[in-house]
Amino acid sequence: MARKPSNLLYASSHEWADVEEVGGDKIATIGISAFAIEQLTDLVYMDLPKAGKKVVAGEEFGEVESVKAVSPLYSPVTGEVVSVHADLPNQLDDLKEDPYEFGWIIKVKLSDESCLSKLMDHAAYEKQCSEAG
Numbered sequence: 001m002a003r004k005p006s007n008l009l010y011a012s013s014h015e016w017a018d019v020e021e022v023g024g025d026k027i028a029t030i031g032i033s034a035f036a037i038e039q040l041t042d043l044v045y046m047d048l049p050k051a052g053k054k055v056v057a058g059e060e061f062g063e064v065e066s067v068k069a070v071s072p073l074y075s076p077v078t079g080e081v082v083s084v085h086a087d088l089p090n091q092l093d094d095l096k097e098d099p100y101e102f103g104w105i106i107k108v109k110l111s112d113e114s115c116l117s118k119l120m121d122h123a124a125y126e127k128q129c130s131e132a133g
Helices: 034-040 092-097 113-118 122-132
Strands: 015-022 025-032 043-047 060-066 070-074 078-084 106-112
Touching: 043 092, 106 113
Parallel strands: none
Antiparallel strands: 015 025, 025 106, 043 060, 060 070, 078 106
8 A cells, every 4th residue: 555645654754653552562664754755855865774673753863865964854753763865865765755655764663752742744744845945
């Protein structure tokens, strides 16, 4: 089933999270929004964490570089990285075309679900983006 932007949770820093229950664990698939990719323009580099790394909601887990700037990637959730989209840094053009399916960055096993309450739904995120211009 295709991942729909309207079903995702968003951090104010433009990362999205798609949370699913897998074998009794909550797993968040994380990526960056189409709005963020559009603002960055041409992506040239992405630095990703390794599986096993602990991430904390609101803290950096990697970075993405465009011809305009280097931008940190912030984790919208707290937990342990269980999977990394290792091919993504070599296919950044595809990320621009499909930020929600192909463009997932990491998958995190949640250790603290309370971080989810700090994320925005799609409507609130769209409002933030429209206000940002």
